[in-house]
Amino acid sequence: xxxxxxxWAAAAIGLGIAFSTPLAxxxxxxxxxxxxxxxxxxxxxxxxxxxxxxxxxxxxxHIYKEVCSSCHSMKLVKFRNLADEGGPGFTExxxxxxxxxxxxxxxxxxxxxxxxxxxxxxxxxxxxxxNDKAASFSNGGAIPPDLSLIxxxxxxxxxxxxxxxxxxxxxxEQGPDYIASLLTGYQDPPPEGVEVPEGTYYNPHFINGIxxxxxxxxxxxxxxxxxxxxxxxxxxxxxxxxxxxxxxxPHLDARKSLGLKVMLYLIxxxxxxxxxxxxxxxxxxx
Amino acid sequence: MSxxxxxxxxTALGKWxxxxxxxxxxxxxxxxxxxxxxxLNALWTFGGILAAMLVVQIVTxxxxxxxxxxxxxxAFHSVEGIMRDVNWGWLIRYLxxxxxxxxxxxxxxxxxxxxxxxxxxxPREILWILGVIIYLLMMAAGFMGxxxxxxxxxxxxxxxxxxxxxxxxxxxxPIQTLLIGGFSVDNATLNRFFSLHYLIPFLIAxxxxxxxxxxxxxxxxxxxxxxxxxxxxTVPFTPYATSKDVLWIVLFMIxxxxxxxxxxxYLGHPDNYIEANPLATPAHIVPEWYFLPFYAILRAIDFxxxxxxxxxxxxxxxxxxxxxxxxxxxxxxxxxxxGNFRPIFxxxxxxxxxxxxxxxxxxxxKTDDIILGMQAVRWAQLSTAYYFAYFLIILPLLGYIxxxxxxxxxxxxxxxxxxxxxxxx
Numbered sequence: 001x002x003x004x005x006x007x008w009a010a011a012a013i014g015l016g017i018a019f020s021t022p023l024a025x026x027x028x029x030x031x032x033x034x035x036x037x038x039x040x041x042x043x044x045x046x047x048x049x050x051x052x053x054x055x056x057x058x059x060x061x062h063i064y065k066e067v068c069s070s071c072h073s074m075k076l077v078k079f080r081n082l083a084d085e086g087g088p089g090f091t092e093x094x095x096x097x098x099x100x101x102x103x104x105x106x107x108x109x110x111x112x113x114x115x116x117x118x119x120x121x122x123x124x125x126x127x128x129x130x131n132d133k134a135a136s137f138s139n140g141g142a143i144p145p146d147l148s149l150i151x152x153x154x155x156x157x158x159x160x161x162x163x164x165x166x167x168x169x170x171x172x173e174q175g176p177d178y179i180a181s182l183l184t185g186y187q188d189p190p191p192e193g194v195e196v197p198e199g200t201y202y203n204p205h206f207i208n209g210i211x212x213x214x215x216x217x218x219x220x221x222x223x224x225x226x227x228x229x230x231x232x233x234x235x236x237x238x239x240x241x242x243x244x245x246x247x248x249x250p251h252l253d254a255r256k257s258l259g260l261k262v263m264l265y266l267i268x269x270x271x272x273x274x275x276x277x278x279x280x281x282x283x284x285x286x
Numbered sequence: 287m288s289x290x291x292x293x294x295x296x297t298a299l300g301k302w303x304x305x306x307x308x309x310x311x312x313x314x315x316x317x318x319x320x321x322x323x324x325x326l327n328a329l330w331t332f333g334g335i336l337a338a339m340l341v342v343q344i345v346t347x348x349x350x351x352x353x354x355x356x357x358x359x360x361a362f363h364s365v366e367g368i369m370r371d372v373n374w375g376w377l378i379r380y381l382x383x384x385x386x387x388x389x390x391x392x393x394x395x396x397x398x399x400x401x402x403x404x405x406x407x408x409p410r411e412i413l414w415i416l417g418v419i420i421y422l423l424m425m426a427a428g429f430m431g432x433x434x435x436x437x438x439x440x441x442x443x444x445x446x447x448x449x450x451x452x453x454x455x456x457x458x459x460p461i462q463t464l465l466i467g468g469f470s471v472d473n474a475t476l477n478r479f480f481s482l483h484y485l486i487p488f489l490i491a492x493x494x495x496x497x498x499x500x501x502x503x504x505x506x507x508x509x510x511x512x513x514x515x516x517x518x519x520t521v522p523f524t525p526y527a528t529s530k531d532v533l534w535i536v537l538f539m540i541x542x543x544x545x546x547x548x549x550x551x552y553l554g555h556p557d558n559y560i561e562a563n564p565l566a567t568p569a570h571i572v573p574e575w576y577f578l579p580f581y582a583i584l585r586a587i588d589f590x591x592x593x594x595x596x597x598x599x600x601x602x603x604x605x606x607x608x609x610x611x612x613x614x615x616x617x618x619x620x621x622x623x624x625g626n627f628r629p630i631f632x633x634x635x636x637x638x639x640x641x642x643x644x645x646x647x648x649x650x651x652k653t654d655d656i657i658l659g660m661q662a663v664r665w666a667q668l669s670t671a672y673y674f675a676y677f678l679i680i681l682p683l684l685g686y687i688x689x690x691x692x693x694x695x696x697x698x699x700x701x702x703x704x705x706x707x708x709x710x711x
Contacts, residue, residue, distance in 0.1 A: 048548060076366050145560075149366070152551060153559035160647065170549035175556070208569070248559070251369075251376040258377070259547025266540045273533040280529040284521060285705045286324045 035204035038156055038181040041238060043173050045245065048260065051253045052246055057088035059225060060243025063236055067217050068147060071139065073127035076148035077247050080121035086253030087246060095121045102126040140199045142213035151175035151241070151248040154207060175248065176241035181205040183237035186216040292319045316502060321520035322527045323508035325697050329399040330506065330527075331534035332392050338535045339389045340494065344487050346382040354434065356480035358473040361436035362561040380550040386428050387553045388542045390576035393421060401614075402635055404623030405507040411615040413500040418612045420493050425577070425608075427486040430479040432574055437558030442571045444471045444479070450584075453598040470564065510700055511624025512693055519697035570652065578649030579642055580604050583673065585653050586666035603670065610677045617677055619685025627691040631684055638676045645669045 044053040061082065064074070079099035082090040090098065100118040104126070107114035119126065128144075129135035135143045145153075155174040158166060185205030196202045200211035218236045225231055229239075246252070293314040295304040303310060353372050355364040368375035397417070400406055406414035429447060433440045448471065451462040467474025505514055514520055521527075545552060553575060557568050573581050587600035594602070610617075625632050645666065653663040694700035 076363070076370065081370075149559040153556050155556040166549070166552065170552065172549050172551060255376060255380075255547055255550070259543065262547065263540065263543055266536055266543060270533065270536045270540065273529070273536055277529040277533050280525045284324065284526070285701045286326075286521075 032157075033209060034156060034178075034207050035210065036181070036185065038174070038177040038205065040177055041173070041180055041241075043176060043242065043245075045242070045252055045256075046173050048256065050256055052086060053242065054087075054089040055227060055229075056239050056242045057246050058090070059227075059229060060239040060241070060246075061088050063218070063223060063240040064147070064243055066223055068240065069125065069128060071128055071135075071144040071214075072147045073129070073144075074125045074147045074247060075127060076124070076146075077250075078122060078124050079119065081250060083121070084250060087250060088243070092121070099123060140213055144214070147244055147247065149248045151179060151245040153248075154178045156207060173245070176238075176245045178205070178207065179241040179244055180234075180237040182207075183216075183218055183240070184233055188216070291315050316498070316523075317528070318522065318524040320502060320523040321505075321514070321517070322523050323506055323514055323519060323697055324521045324526070325508050325510060325701060326506065326527070326530075327509055328530070328534055329395065330508075331531045332396040332399065333501075334531035335392045335535050335538045336389070336396060337494070338538075339385060339392055340487065340490060343382065343385050343389060344491070346378050346385060347484070347487065349378050350382055351484060354480075356434070356477050358436060358476050358562070361434065361476060365435045377546070380546045384542065384545045384550060384553060386431060387545070387574075387576065388538070389424065390428065392538065393424060394576075397421070397611075398639060400507075401638075402625040403507055403509060404511050404618065404620075404625065406615045407618065407623050408615065409504045410500070410507065413497060413504055414615055415612050416493055416497040416500055418608070420490055420497060421611075422608065423486055423490045423493065427483060427490065428574060428576065430483040430486070432558075433476065433479045434483060435558060436476060436562045438560045438562055438566070438568050439555045439558040439571070441471060441562035441564065442568055443573055444475060446571055447573070448475075450601045450604075453595075453601040455598070472564075507623060508697060509624060509626065510694060510697055511622060511627070512697065515696040516698070572650055575646065575650070578647070579645035579673075580607055580649070582645040582649035582666045583607050583670045585649070586663060586670040588653070588663055603674075607670075607673060610674070614677065614681075618681040619683075620681075620688065620690070621685070622690040622693065627693055628684070628688055629691065630688045631681075634676060634680045634684070637672070641669050641672050641676075645673065 043050065044056065045051060079095050082088050082098065083092055083095045099121050102119050103116045104119050104123050105114050106117050109115055129138065132143050152175055156178055158171075158174075182203060182205045186201055186203045188202065190196050190202035190211075194202060194210065196211045200213050201215055202211045204210070206212045218233050218240075220233050221231045222233075222236065223231065225235075229235060249255075291311055291314075293311040295301045295310070300310060350368065353364065353368045353375065355361060365379070368379050370376075372378075400414065400417070429443070433444045444466070448462055448466050451465060452458045454461065463469060465475075465478075466472070467478055508514075555572065572578070581604075584600040584604040587603050588596050589599070590596055591599050620628060620631065622628055625635055648657075648662050648666045648669060651657070651662050653661070653666070655662045657665055694703070
């Protein structure tokens, strides 16, 4: 009996919901998270001709650097990417200066010693914690996720029939919509009667529960925008979400502009082939 | 069909080659003079589309393998390196990941075309079984390929699917250990999956050669499902079939490009952009979309059947759902091939098609989700029952109880009748 139970437990872990269904169904009343679906926003990079808004990416980088990066790493992005085509469009000099603001351990040198040096454009963004243990220790047991791919790693289930419509009218901005909704979705105090675990913050937009350990990170007038963009929580959330989308999908601009050329080429080619086929089959009943 | 060859070498080089290795003759007989029924519709171009997709997958895959590192510590980052730093890497990788889905879309169209027009019936049984083998190999390649990026769904999908083998009594556990190279999915699993993922496409290419060979021996089926009677029923493959195939391949590429350029992540799972973590199980493990109907069948068996526990029952049902295809030529007792002449079969077929889509949907939801007042797992049981009933009860019986509509005498007759009706308007 015990052996059987252990085997079942192992199967339940390995097989996820596949075989644990009869047990799981009895135990938990299924609550779908997030409680609120993300709010759909207008994005410059949505649609067939969509491209990133350079100024928005620069503002978003600003927020990432001043706010997010104090807890979140972004290991896959390198400073040089900030000057890449289709990105925030910083100049080489700006990138050098931004990189040099932090240091990195390099070496060993000729004497066999490791040493600290200012970062170069070829170095990745600095991480706030040396390892996951340190990150978890500083954040009450939660590890702030790396943000390199977060905009592609979060998508709220669309459900039937929306997911069918999405085939015909692509919706690939689910990540930034989710992030923007999450960042502005905190509710303090939580609705009456809702118990929030100690050290967490109620947010009905959170994809994995009713609350999360990240405190509300942004508020109105938190940072100064020099280009006259409104300094609201919503605008900050939107700008940083756009930046995170770029970080996750840095070649989106190239993809969409190449896509347009390829599709036009294929459509014209298919048209020609259609007439070739008609010509070939002319006079051949079929 | 085969046997007679119209190839005549014209140049001196052609004659020299012909006497030593008649490969040009082979190609000519296969792709130029091969007689093809003149009434084929666009569904018959999916064989060509599949051949094109196999080439696309092999070419993009070989390039990806130049940049990919099959080591659990760096695999995820090497894929991201391809996406970020390799010239055109994002394009090649999106072509490959979406190409797998396109390959399956095309193969499903191809299979359903065969199901509807009875392309599995004599004398095409071997041809059909070779197709089932290709489909199985594709599933293995697709599954192993999905593991390579070493994301969360890669890791947990591999864990779930390799766990199936432990359901087999006595030898199941050793098989699973051998398959994943240890007691849990790890670096050894990734390495052997990469090796096999590189091997399988070439096995597929080999079986495709046999598949085409068998096709050229038996000849193509056609929408009327009747045998070719004379030369009037056929046209040469080139230019007739080629002009149609090329057109439809390009149309399919437009469909493919739609995904690659405008929604490259639609068919993937967001969790696969999170690096594999053996300590964190995703809330909801789902396989790639093209496995979902079988995943629904697997999960539908949540009860023990005598000595067979639910787990083994589910695995048997899932593999049985594919294996039953191989026996289809003998399960369908009707002498009439094309569904166009089989009024009851037609209804059963379309219900089967809708049922298969519904099974796919059921595979994507949680088993305790409520759909129209009933748990998803109960729906899955009903759908699974129909899936098997179609093959094991309906098709065997229909041959005896169904009265097919009269068949035309020949393809040419039918075409003449059609064009006569057309000009009468």
